[in-house]
Amino acid sequence: MVHETAAPASELVLEPFELSDDFYQRPHDAYDLLRARGAAHFVRFPDGGTGWLVTDYEAAKAVFLDPAVSKALKSPGAQAALGGDAGGAAMFGDMMLFYDPPEHTRLRALVNRAFSGRAVRELAPRITELADGLLAGLAEDAATEQDLLDRYAFPLPMLVICELLGVPNEDRDSFRAWSTTLVSNDETPEARGAAVSQFLGYIDGLIRAKQEAPADDLLSELISASEDGDRLSHRELISMVFLLLIAGFETTVNLISNAVAILLTDNGVRAALAADPGRMADFVEEALRFESPAGEGTFRYTTAPVTVGGIEIPAGQRVLVSMAAADRDPSRFDDPHRVDLDRADKNHLAFGYGVHRCVGAPLARMEGGVALTRLLAAYPDLVLATDTELSWRKSLIVRGLTALPVRLRP
Known part of the structure; x- marks a missing residue:
């Protein structure tokens, strides 16, 4: 489940939504609740870290394509998001996944x-x-x-x-x-x-x-x-x-x-x-x-302010695009919580x-x-x-x- 931290409307975007311990067991409860509130959300993940979670299909595609959202662990955006510690850049920095x-x-x-x-x-x-x-x-x-x-x-x-x-x-x-x-x-x-x-x-x-x-x-x-x-x-x-x-x-x-x-x-x-x-x-x-076997995948980092679903995400922030949430977005897929072999739209984002x-x-x-x-x-x-x-x-x-x-x- 998702628990909203009480805060004035002007401060809401600065207060993280708390993803509780049962998120891993029932993530789609959280996705449905968040998606009803918008396309991008500042959240605290179950591991204690914070970042932005993108839950809508079209917003997810836009973030995947946005050059201001970087995968590079050695980028200034990653350095800023991680407080100067690129979280494994020395070990993973040469990996194709973490290059732009x-x-x-x-x-x-x-x-x-x-x-x-x-x-x-x-x-x-x-x-x-x-x-x-x-x-x-x-x-x-x-x-x-x-x-x-x-x-x-x-x-x-x-x-x-x-x-x-x-x-x-x-x-x-x-x-x-x-x-x-x-x-x-x-x-x-x-x-x-x-x-x-x-x-x-x-x-x-x-x-x-x-x-x-x-x-x-x-x-x-x-x-x-x-x-x-x-x-x-x-x-x-x-x-x-x-x-x-x-x-x-x-x-x-x-x-x-x-x-x-x-x-x-x-x-x-x-x-x-x-x-x-x-x-x-x-x-x-x-x-x-x-x-989706990949679920959320790996983090991205904003190198400049990015607007997602009307929300401006500042530079130097972690962004997690939830393929799992996007692929059950009711604005894209009819009756998304049902397995339908006759579904004509097969353009899911499970592979990014x-x-x-x-x-x-x-x-x-x-x-x-x-x-x-x-x-x-x-x-x-x-x-x-x-x-x-x-x-x-x-x-x-x-x-x-x-x-x-x-x-x-x-």
Whole structure:
């Protein structure tokens, strides 16, 4: 829920709206309440920090495109918003996600070149093979309660991204621990710092090994990719792999598990897919809109005053664009709190918008579709194994479940 701090109207914009502790569990209650009051809101997040939250669809698109709203951790706007501490600029400053054009344009061109390679184009049959292998391994426990998140939704994207980048599968548990720490709002700065250090150290060694012995994988493509003779520096390679490893499986894990949760709590959608499995692509798009796996994404910073929905946000402020809220904006989507396979408007913002739109969106869509199709084909009688409300991770970056208890057969 959202609690408004009492203040005179003239001071209201200076007083943050308090997002209470249950925000992570039921964020759409907060979004609906805030959206009714406007497009942009000064809020205090559950982690204690303050910033501006954008909740309307059209306002979100405008902010994504506004050159005065920067992603760069090294920008004056970020320095001002964070009190001179760019919150990890030394560690993340070379990451494509935290650059603006023209630097972002250069990095994007190089990673686009790598993503167009054979290692990505020919993944669909391999993803199907990996999915079927994991599902076959669940057969012995099909009638007992198990965590589908832990045994399917997580390992499949991890296997895919490890294979895509040429990372040994035996390292996937380390990746899971590092990534979980990094996106959680419950972890201490010390824990996050340690996870970053270990993660980056591992990636550094992996890159050096691929430079010595290139293979048919995306990492080797990134190392060799060039645009007009330009290549990624070693620091840029480390940052790029770091970004791809986290974004390449975190969002897909949540896409799969969030979609399964929808299927198991909405009999109409499940029946429609059973009657026509060819509707899976429509369902994936609705799942992305209805329960965006990225949620709010990462912060932006105003480098000049910006007007959003009639509200002027000063320079040097943090801005969080809620894709999750925008994608349930009733001024854009009819009956937004309902999953509708016949929804004609599929222009959701789950993958962002503008220059920072997710480069891996086609891969995530394909991987999610394969994962769900194979799951329903193998276990059409899949049921939830709990009557209690499912629990959600405490993260402003991703929207995902902590567990998904199921029985594969009643």
